[in-house]
Amino acid sequence: MSVIIRHDLSPSEINFIKESQTKIQDALKIHDIHCPENNVPRVALLGSGGGQRAHIGFLGVIRQLGKEDLLDCMLYVAGVSGSTWCMSSLYQDPQWTQNAEEAANKALLSMSEGKGVTFHDGVKWMRQRYAEGDFSLSDVWGVVTCWIKGVSLECQPLHKDGDVASPYPLYSAIEKQIFHKNQQKEMWFEFSPHEVGFLEPGAYVNTSLLKKDFVGGKMIPQPVQRKPMDMVQLQGICGSALADVGQIKKYLKDAFWDWIRSISPVYLTEMKRETNPGQILYILADLKKNYANPECSLSELERLKCLLGKSWADFSPTLKRVEHQSWRGMTDQVKEEHVERIRDELVASVDKWGHGQILTGIPGGDELWVLSHVLPLFFHWEFGTVANFLYKCQDAAIPKDMIQEEQMHLIDAGLYLNSPYPSALREGRCIDLIISFDFSAGDPFLTLRVASKYAVKNGHPFPKVDFTKLDSECPKSYYVFEEMDKPTVIHIPLFNIDNCKDEAAIEKERKEYTTFQSTYRDKTKINHLADLAAENVTMNKGNILSKIKKAVNRRKQQELSNPVLHRKEFNIWTMVTDFCSSFLAIFTWLFNSVKGNKHAKTT
Known part of the structure; x- marks a missing residue:
């Protein structure tokens, strides 16, 4: 159980590719594309980040790909940020592709009608993670993400020992410290069902061993056994929101307090504890929504003082000052700032007013635990804390900066590149066609720009893109970039002139x-977005199939010109297999020759 340094694919992934060829062949036959086993094209479906917009958009795309019998033509599906939310839900069911339309519709319906994660189920999961160590905001965000999606906790483990649903799923993150040091060559981190690790140094461990302690490339015993990473944790790492730090903090905090507010106020009111952490927590969440309503907010502030007891003024200086100010005369912005400070001060002083009652089973115990262990994480702002399996690993391929810390911090890959191009460009995968659905905000070609730079920096083949000919304000629904001996790239922006009809409508959808x-939560709004994304598939089905057919023909030509080293797919496993086959053939020939000579002499 050691760290693996290599650039070819894992034996499990290679086996998956071989087993998928027949299925892809059958899928292509539906579209009258016939290819022998050696010429099956490798197509990668990419989904970008974009929060819930990307989640809904990718569900709409996958639903339509299934409806158009295109999904089974894909070998890989890779996601970043919001698109991983979509993937994690679908891959809960190993057979989801057999009825992708139904699976996607179920996930879309959950957002408007699903109950999501209950408060106590979420806290129970977080308590378990806290006991394992390495607890961070990513774990909290993973729980909140499930609530946003309207589903219960998706606790299925990431790793797979048996069959993996097709297409092969790939999830992406980046390592925070390497990113901040501007070592963008080494930072891309990939999760697959069989292996996880850094693409450029080529350093991996078995997926089931992620979170285990390693020293010098070898796994060591650990005092507290950590469970393998599940999909809740994965979403928390891969799918956090993007933007500047201030915007991220506000968005994550607001989403967290919305989840808290989903607790039934009736349940909290029934708790008769004199200083009830549950009621206090709910009031703090409710103030976030009602600060602009003077009657409601003043009433809740007074109730908060009563619950905190006679010493309430010692716990929050801001709450004390509010008593001497004209709350009604404040602007909404000032009120919001006061509420934020009151929340932060009460979190900081929870040990004083909470009386240290943080035990499971005591009424309000979970709520007090959240106040004591979760909310302080927003001050420390620590994400994606995972044991560093490269700690003190001595190998020339691994930069020294990657082996010095016992922990690494995996964060949303969209902070650097908001689409999983690095996974599709990995040399051992030999991808023929990349189909990228872009759900990003802002410039609809930014992912292409960054991917192109990444490819140049890391020596990966990538077709040339003339960005001067691309209209960011009024993009089309389909772009194709192709060049000899390089993967073909299809780029499809979410909002475009074809599904929105004009530039004004594009701007309206973006807003x-x-x-x-x-x-x-509005079903009409959710379905409209999913339908717009699906329309991009319907309009371009013919274009996609024509490029798949071209990839088949290109593989045929490459095989004719170089049947042994077909598209650089020659690796150690191929070499061993070919050597053994050749040796066996020669041995058999010699054996038969000797046997024939002996028979002739006897005769």
């Missing part, structure tokens, strides 16, 4: 579906 806004 309606921003990354940082309250959780989408």
